[in-house]
Amino acid sequence: MVVQLFNANSNSAPPLWRIERKFYITSQQIGLACGLLRHVCRRDAEHPVGQITSLYFDTIDLNEHRKSTSGDFRKDKVRIRWYGESDCRDEVRTIFLELKSKRGFAGTKHRQKMEVPADLLTMPYLAQGIIPKTQLHAMLATFGYFPLDMLWPVVVITYWRHRFIEPLTGVRVSLDYRIRSTMLRPSPGNGERELELMGGVIEIKGTSIELPPTLRQMGMLNVDWSRFSKYSACIDAHDEGIGTVGRLSPSGRIV
Template sequence: MKFRHELKYYINHHQYQIISRQLKHLLKRDKNADASGEYHIRSLYFDDIDNKALHEKLGGVLEREKYRMRIYNFSDKVIHLEKKIKKNDFISKVKERLTRETADAVLAGNYEVLNVPEKPLLYEAYREMKTRMLRPKVIVDYIREAYVSYAGNVRITFDKNLKTGMNSVDIFNRDLSTIHAYDNNFIVFEVKYDEYLPEYIRTAIQTEGLIRQSNSKYVICRKFLKFNSWEDQ
């Protein structure tokens, strides 16, 4: 399992305009972006009966993990079950593609569809659902603008318009009722890279003086929902 550096910041729109203008001349756009250079991400996060992922983040635990189901642009063409592992400022992610049928079964509470020992991530999630009552907790929506560089395997993202779904696991519902999760003046700015961050990119993004983000999108959105919304599913 390979770990990468991950740095997160809050930036305002003025800072975004400055940094994004620099990056447009230096890096390539994410291949998944539309004509505007953006795409929509929706994730359904899971947590266990003790809200372990939530409390470990709030408690500052240095090594932690969380599970989510993710789609793009409200489409079911690409559905992933993902596990994100965090160690200090390093991250790793494993994922497995799901069919719409499997995703719908999970959302309906039929976790047996993940009982597939030959697919380790699915089987691991299944065991967590059976033994730790891993359940859907909150939907997280945002618009992403992303840039990539092969040098250093760098990925830089601006996540905008963060919203949370209101008491629903209907991840495929384009008309899902959502609310803003924080002041819309802020943008989440993330920098991910492997062994090194090229100096020309470091200079362009001007991270000195920026505010490091301590809360994850999952934690930010959970504050709008009761902890036990779906505990009994």
């Protein structure tokens, strides 16, 4: 297995803290939300729409998932992310190891670019973590992150994202939907693949907790700021019994 690592500049400034707000929307609201964002924002010029896939890592007893569901002040997510559809015919794919850390409402993201053979992004290799565990932990150490327990690949999550820029402030806005997941660990989960959550999520990322005036028009969607997590919502869905009411909805909601 050949992994081409693109080293980050060790003298570069640490990532900036930013405020991330999430607004869960129902399946029926996705079209209206997309139209509204196109009206009040600019489409992202470089990547207006595309598919994102993330392989999430956690401890064997899912410590970070439990922190997310309990609303802990300190949360860290480790994932490997790549872009484009699964039927891409490139022999080599670009991937990114990401450490996303949140402390209350504020968060940062460290990122390391790599290139790997495309075969490693198929299911047999995803369950092995794409890269060796020793390399994963060594790279996380360069971010200043030292998990106490070994991290394991837990779930693959794929979704479609529309990207926007709020024109007055430059705040980044995204609309994510068609959120599908496949569990890699034997428990929790029912062995299902491509389990799709209902609804979507609007994410707004900037340096202020206040919404720009243009984005306050989202009030017509009758949505509230939530701590919706794709990672935890997907694990919860797999952990519920097949046919359970509200299984594919966020915790506390039945849509």
